[in-house]
Amino acid sequence: MNRQPLRLAIMEATRILTEAGVESPRSDADLIAAHVLGVDRGRLPMVPLVDPPVIEAIGQLVAQRAKRIPLQYLTGWAALGNVTVNVGAGVFVPRPETELLLEWGLKFLQGREYPVVVDLCTGSAALALALAHERPDAVVYAVDVDAQALAWARHNADVHSDAGNTPIRLYSGDITDPTMFAELDGLVDLVLCNPPYVPEGTYVPPEVAEHDPARAVFAEESGLAIIRHAVAAGARLLRPGGGLAIEHDDTHGSAAPALVRARRVLTGVEDHNDYTGRARFVTARRLG
Numbered sequence: 473m474n475r476q477p478l479r480l481a482i483m484e485a486t487r488i489l490t491e492a493g494v495e496s497p498r499s500d501a502d503l504i505a506a507h508v509l510g511v512d513r514g515r516l517p518m519v520p521l522v523d524p525p526v527i528e529a530i531g532q533l534v535a536q537r538a539k540r541i542p543l544q545y546l547t548g549w550a551a552l553g554n555v556t557v558n559v560g561a562g563v564f565v566p567r568p569e570t571e572l573l574l575e576w577g578l579k580f581l582q583g584r585e586y587p588v589v590v591d592l593c594t595g596s597a598a599l600a601l602a603l604a605h606e607r608p609d610a611v612v613y614a615v616d617v618d619a620q621a622l623a624w625a626r627h628n629a630d631v632h633s634d635a636g637n638t639p640i641r642l643y644s645g646d647i648t649d650p651t652m653f654a655e656l657d658g659l660v661d662l663v664l665c666n667p668p669y670v671p672e673g674t675y676v677p678p679e680v681a682e683h684d685p686a687r688a689v690f691a692e693e694s695g696l697a698i699i700r701h702a703v704a705a706g707a708r709l710l711r712p713g714g715g716l717a718i719e720h721d722d723t724h725g726s727a728a729p730a731l732v733r734a735r736r737v738l739t740g741v742e743d744h745n746d747y748t749g750r751a752r753f754v755t756a757r758r759l760g
């Protein structure tokens with residue numbers, strides 16, 4: 473069999489993905505090659521030559537990626553914190569900026585033993601599982617309204633508990649329902665939420681427009697409709713001194729903190745930027 477240089481296959485993949493308008497063509501070409509070869513991306517330079525079936529498999533995935541199918545749907549997984557979750561059609565792919573919400577939450581929990589945590593709008597359950605992985609003593613509740621998202625979340629939760637992580641408590645529910653998790657009112661140490669927040673009508677790339685579920689991305693009231701309910705749920709669920717962190721659109725740097733400040737039981741309201749300097753999440757504490 474005629475072996476071929478992997479480097480050339482990656483160069484060709486990068487060219488095709490660049491022409492297709494993919495945002496990070498070289499990185500995606502590398503990650504597709506690494507996925508096909510079953511190695512970490514960093515080990516690709518140690519694979520100089522590959523067999524034709526490998527080139528063909530890379531070519532097939534690159535052709536799909538060029539149609540703007542999300543990379544994570546093709547590889548089947550996405551990472552958040554120190555965990556990976558399975559993703560595919562019907563569930564939102566966790567994004568790097570949500571790492572910041574996780575980091576803030578973990579820092580907030582330092583010094584609190586056996587904390588109760590709620591992840592509103594859990595999607596694939598990535599945030600809930602990443603938190604449970606770092607804090608095995610935590611009791612982590614997670615909720616989503618969408619049946620397909622919940623099926624992925626259930627699968628991911630099972631994989632993680634089978635691997636020895638503390639199981640999370642996954643629920644089907646609507647965070648606009650003021651009775652959701654009523655049994656936890658005033659008992660929660662930390663409420664995290666990455667809700668749908670993109671204002672309707674905003675341009676989004678094909679990966680998002682055609683593949684992420686619309687209900688996971690867009691929200692009414694210029695993107696604030698679900699955030700408003702997350703704030704109300706946080707104010708109700710948190711124990712005195714408990715913490716709230718909600719991700720938002722970069723256009724909500726004033727509007728999201730204003731919604732939080734409007735709740736008199738929430739204090740210490742701060743907005744935080746992401747890695748690119750854009751307003752990205754708001755945090756607060758319950759008075760106590």
Ligand SMILES: C[S@@+](CC[C@H](N)C(=O)[O-])C[C@H]1O[C@@H](n2cnc3c(N)ncnc32)[C@H](O)[C@@H]1O
Pocket residue numbers: 564565566567570592593594595596597598599615616617618621645646647648665666667668669687688689698
């Ligand atoms: C942006 S995705 C976030 C998923 C996950 N937290 C993450 O960071 O990857 C938002 C999620 O909120 C869910 N959602 C939308 N409206 C909701 C509601 N009213 N109640 C509960 N979940 C909702 C969607 O189904 C979707 O899974």
